[in-house]
Amino acid sequence: xxxxxxxxxxxxxxxxxxxxxxxxxxxxxxxxxxxxxxxxxxxxxxxxxxxxxxxxxxxxxxxxxxxxxxxxxxxxxxxxxxxx
Amino acid sequence: xxxxxxxxxxxxxxxxxxxxxxxxxxxxxxxxxxxxxxxxxxxxxxxxxxxxxxxxxxxxxxxxxxxxxxxxxxxxxxxxxxxxxxxxxxxxxxxxxxxxxxxxxxxxxxxxxxxxxxxxxxxxxxxxxxxxxxxxxxxxxxxxxxxxxxxxxxxxxxxxxxxxxxxxxxxxxxxxxxxxxxxxxxxxxxxxxxxxxxxxxxxxxxxxxxxxxxxxxxxxxxxxxxxxxxxxxxxxxxxxxxxxxxxxxxxxxxxxxxxxxxxxxxxxxxxxxxxxxxxxxxxxxxxxxxxxxxxxxxxxxxxxxxxxxxxxxxxxxxxxxxxxxxxxxxxxxxxxxxxxxxxxxxxxxxxxxxxxxxxxxxxxxxxxxxxxxxxxxxxxxxxxxxxxxxxxxxxxxxxxxxxxxxxxxxxxxxxxxxxxxxxxxxxxxxxxxxxxxxxxxxxxxxxxxxxxxxxxxxxxxxxxxxxxxxxxxxxxxxxxxxxxxxxxxxxxxxxxxxxxxxxxxxxxxxxxxxxxxxxxxxxxxxxxxxxxxxxxxxxxxxxxxxxxxxxxxxxxxxxxxxxxxxxxxxxxxxxxxxxxxxxxxxxxxxxxxxxxxxxxxxxxxxxxxxxxxxxxxxxxxxxxxxxxxxxxxxxxxxxxxxxxxxxxxxxxxxxxxxxxxxxxxxxxxxxxxxxxxxxxxxxxxxxxxxxxxxxxxxxxxxxxxxxxxxxxxxxxxxxxxxxxxxxxxxxxxxxxxxxxxxxxxxxxxxxxxxxxxxxxxxxxxxxxxxxxxxx
Ligand SMILES: [Zn+2]
Ligand SMILES: [Zn+2]
Ligand SMILES: [Zn+2]
Numbered sequence: 042x043x044x045x046x047x048x049x050x051x052x053x054x055x056x057x058x059x060x061x062x063x064x065x066x067x068x069x070x071x072x073x074x075x076x077x078x079x080x081x082x083x084x085x086x087x088x089x090x091x092x093x094x095x096x097x098x099x100x101x102x103x104x105x106x107x108x109x110x111x112x113x114x115x116x117x118x119x120x121x122x123x124x125x
Numbered sequence: 126x127x128x129x130x131x132x133x134x135x136x137x138x139x140x141x142x143x144x145x146x147x148x149x150x151x152x153x154x155x156x157x158x159x160x161x162x163x164x165x166x167x168x169x170x171x172x173x174x175x176x177x178x179x180x181x182x183x184x185x186x187x188x189x190x191x192x193x194x195x196x197x198x199x200x201x202x203x204x205x206x207x208x209x210x211x212x213x214x215x216x217x218x219x220x221x222x223x224x225x226x227x228x229x230x231x232x233x234x235x236x237x238x239x240x241x242x243x244x245x246x247x248x249x250x251x252x253x254x255x256x257x258x259x260x261x262x263x264x265x266x267x268x269x270x271x272x273x274x275x276x277x278x279x280x281x282x283x284x285x286x287x288x289x290x291x292x293x294x295x296x297x298x299x300x301x302x303x304x305x306x307x308x309x310x311x312x313x314x315x316x317x318x319x320x321x322x323x324x325x326x327x328x329x330x331x332x333x334x335x336x337x338x339x340x341x342x343x344x345x346x347x348x349x350x351x352x353x354x355x356x357x358x359x360x361x362x363x364x365x366x367x368x369x370x371x372x373x374x375x376x377x378x379x380x381x382x383x384x385x386x387x388x389x390x391x392x393x394x395x396x397x398x399x400x401x402x403x404x405x406x407x408x409x410x411x412x413x414x415x416x417x418x419x420x421x422x423x424x425x426x427x428x429x430x431x432x433x434x435x436x437x438x439x440x441x442x443x444x445x446x447x448x449x450x451x452x453x454x455x456x457x458x459x460x461x462x463x464x465x466x467x468x469x470x471x472x473x474x475x476x477x478x479x480x481x482x483x484x485x486x487x488x489x490x491x492x493x494x495x496x497x498x499x500x501x502x503x504x505x506x507x508x509x510x511x512x513x514x515x516x517x518x519x520x521x522x523x524x525x526x527x528x529x530x531x532x533x534x535x536x537x538x539x540x541x542x543x544x545x546x547x548x549x550x551x552x553x554x555x556x557x558x559x560x561x562x563x564x565x566x567x568x569x570x571x572x573x574x575x576x577x578x579x580x581x582x583x584x585x586x587x588x589x590x591x592x593x594x595x596x597x598x599x600x601x602x603x604x605x606x607x608x609x610x611x612x613x614x615x616x617x618x619x620x621x622x623x624x625x626x627x628x629x630x631x632x633x634x635x636x637x638x639x640x641x642x643x644x645x646x647x648x649x650x651x652x653x654x655x656x657x658x659x660x661x662x663x664x665x666x667x668x669x670x671x672x673x674x675x676x677x678x679x680x681x682x683x684x685x686x687x688x689x690x691x692x693x694x695x696x697x698x699x700x701x702x703x704x705x706x707x708x709x710x711x712x713x714x715x716x717x718x719x720x721x722x723x724x725x726x727x728x729x730x731x732x733x734x735x736x737x738x739x740x741x742x743x744x745x746x747x748x749x750x751x752x753x754x755x756x757x758x759x760x761x762x763x764x765x766x767x768x769x770x771x772x773x774x775x776x777x778x779x780x781x782x783x784x785x786x787x788x789x790x791x792x793x794x795x796x797x798x799x800x801x802x803x804x805x806x807x808x809x810x811x812x813x814x815x816x817x818x819x820x821x822x823x824x825x826x827x828x829x830x831x832x833x834x835x836x837x838x839x840x841x842x843x844x845x846x847x848x849x850x851x852x853x854x855x856x857x858x859x860x861x862x863x864x865x866x867x868x869x870x871x872x873x874x875x876x877x878x879x880x881x882x883x884x885x886x887x888x889x890x891x892x893x894x895x896x897x898x899x900x
Contacts, residue, residue, distance in 0.1 A: 042725060042726065042727045042747070042748055042751075042781070042792060043725070043726040043748065044723055044724075044725050044741075044744050044745050044748045045666075045723065045724045045725075045726075046665075046666045046692070046721060046722070046723050046741065046745075047666055047667075047722040047723060047724055048666055048667045048668070048669060048721070048722045049666060049667075049668050049669070049692060049695065049696075049719070049721050049722075049738075049741075050668075050669040050670070050671065050719045050720050050721070051668065051669070051670050051671070051696055051699075051714055051715075051716070051718070051719040051738070052607060052670070052671045052673065052714070052715045052718035052719045053670050053671070053672055053673070053696075053700075053712040053713060053714045053715065054672070054673045054674070054675035054678075054712070054713050054715070055672050055673070055674065055675075055703075055707070055710050055711070055712055056675070056710065056711060056712075056713065057709055057710055058709050058710065058711050059709070070676055072674065072675055072676050073674075073676040073677075079634060079637075079638075080638060080641060081638065081674050081676065081677070082645075082674060082707075082710075083645075083707075087709065089709075
């Protein structure tokens with residue numbers, strides 16, 4: 042008997058490689074989306090700060106807009122986008 | 126002294142000449158002038174009262190001893206209708222003559238009574254003649270024989286046939302037999318029967334015996350007639366309204382006939398006789414009620430079938446609707462229909478889609494019958510409870526909702542709802558169409574809910590709440606998306622849009638993301654196939670992925686499965702490629718999910734199969750090493766032994782693997798002809814082990830194969846009733862599945878069969894009770 046695999050369709054779940062499960066601002070899971078969004082992933086991506094904290098991009102942008110100083114809400118260091 | 130006695134004898138002779146009844150005779154030649162003399166004699170002697178009372182005693186005795194027995198003597202138990210007709214006629218005629226022959230005596234008695242001046246009532250009446258008639262009636266009725274109704278019934282039956290025939294103007298006109306009297310036309314008896322009928326009725330009326338003697342018999346007879354008439358015209362079809370015809374038949378045939386009985390042949394009651402008019406209109410009221418009642422009862426007995434044929438059966442529903450207002454049959458209807466639904470639908474032998482179809486028909490028909498929704502709610506409660514406990518209910522509803530083409534009532538219903546949602550909805554303004562709830566309404570339920578609920582929400586409510594239903598839908602959608610190698614996403618999206626209109630955006634948002642995942646996966650697969658680093662691997666076979674957003678999918682059962690090394694490498698390469706494509710994101714594989722397209726060559730045969738990763742892994746292991754113990758497989762695949770045992774049956778049923786000895790499996794050699802698979806048959810087989818179970822034909826046990834037909838019944842029972850002992854299962858099979866001849870199964874055979882199911886882990890036996898294993 043000879044078995045030949047012609048195609049293999051597997052099932053996987055995707056996740057963000059982050060050092061936390063939830064967004065520190067909206068408390069939603071990173072793998073879900075921010076409260077303003079409907080679709081996770083490409084449509085509601087994560088961003089990392091120089092301090093290595095990460096958030097939904099929409100959450101941190103909103104946060105920074107509402108604050109006089111541009112600080113990370115977690116560690117209060119000055120916020121800089123880290124293009125890693 | 127002697128002179129005096131002689132005188133008395135003369136007086137007595139004179140008195141008995143005028144009143145022969147004193148000698149128990151009736152006829153006398155006594156003339157009016159002669160009687161005047163007798164009267165003077167009696168008055169002269171001052172014995173008016175004594176003589177009168179004596180005469181009354183004798184009349185009473187005569188009636189009791191002669192008239193009444195003669196009358197009743199004719200009421201024998203005859204079978205022939207026309208004989209009964211004749212007997213009753215002669216009984217009434219003789220009675221009438223006998224009573225009439227009293228009139229000269231009564232005439233004289235009246236004069237005598239007037240001379241008594243004591244105002245004593247004669248049998249309760251002031252008038253002698255009325256008192257006499259009263260006495261006749263009382264005497265007759267006191268001797269009523271047991272079977273008196275038989276010839277009366279014959280009499281009216283024979284005459285009614287003639288009338289019924291007259292009004293129906295039969296189509297059998299060319300027959301040699303008259304359908305009225307059942308004689309040949311050459312000596313048709315109808316005219317005679319009509320004459321006798323009128324004559325007899327008039328005499329009974331005159332004797333004031335009509336009602337007393339024939340009332341009950343007549344009522345029974347007419348009621349039987351009504352019932353048989355209804356039976357005759359209302360069998361089979363439900364697409365014609367009958368109530369108009371029936372009312373008309375009552376008005377013309379029946380009432381005319383009755384009127385003729387009461388009015389001595391005339392078809393209209395005398396305008397001045399209020400008594401007769403009242404009697405007739407009372408009778409009519411009684412009969413109308415009986416007509417509606419009988420008709421409704423018949424329709425209620427047929428209601429299940431009427432409902433199944435709805436909307437073609439709408440005329441029948443309209444009839445019931447009309448009759449319910451005129452009768453008190455609402456509770457009967459509810460009870461009977463509920464029983465019918467339970468016995469016809471709610472058992473394991475009926476498919477869920479069939480139950481749903483019947484349920485939908487019931488909703489539609491009853492909503493037409495009773496717009497308040499009260500009957501519907503009461504009647505369908507057991508159906509809803511039952512559906513709730515069937516595990517494939519939501520699946521059936523959802524698949525029916527998303528079914529294409531004609532025949533799917535729910536899909537139509539969903540589309541209709543979408544169309545209505547587009548139009549403006551001003552139902553709230555319809556306050557002037559408000560109607561109070563019927564008295565049997567459950568006060569705890571808001572009547573607006575009851576009225577407004579559409580068919581889909583009725584079905585969804587079976588499941589308790591919209592949320593639960595949507596959750597079930599999500600699970601089913603997930604199963605479907607993952608099970609199918611080719612997914613018609615466009616179709617799924619279209620239905621999702623319809624469902625969103627129905628259940629609201631937010632409820633179905635999860636499903637939207639799920640569908641988007643599947644669409645995105647196709648794009649990602651295409652991109653990754655272009656990746657140079659994976660190209661070499663893909664030359665051997667292509668790997669694809671369904672990449673899911675875990676937060677939006679229902680939780681997955683965690684099952685372990687160690688994939689073959691080659692596959693693992695392939696999937697790892699895929700992950701790397703994905704990570705490169707989507708920065709900061711990675712994949713976690715669910716090794717047991719997905720589908721695999723494999724080709725198996727055995728000898729000259731080639732099988733092209735789509736199987737689960739488990740089955741693919743298993744057969745790949747057998748390719749490398751043709752003999753495995755269950756423990757070795759467990760080591761290699763990291764799958765629990767129980768699951769291995771259950772799932773290996775797939776390849777056993779395909780004839781590729783056989784269990785050589787307990788828990789020792791070997792590959793069936795290509796030269797072995799036991800391979801009972803035809804390539805064509807297997808081509809589109811999707812490998813869900815459960816789905817292929819019924820294909821399982823184990824060569825060593827033919828009988829088991831035969832018993833396999835009951836397996837779905839048994840699964841159905843256990844799904845609904847959780848756990849059952851052997852004898853209950855046998856009993857229920859006997860009721861539902863073993864009725865067709867040739868499907869006998871002894872309890873021992875059943876035990877053997879169930880035990881093999883236990884061995885293959887399709888059943889669990891615990892404390893004498895069989896159960897389905899928890900999956
Ligand atoms: Zn956030
Ligand atoms: Zn967002
Ligand atoms: Zn920080």
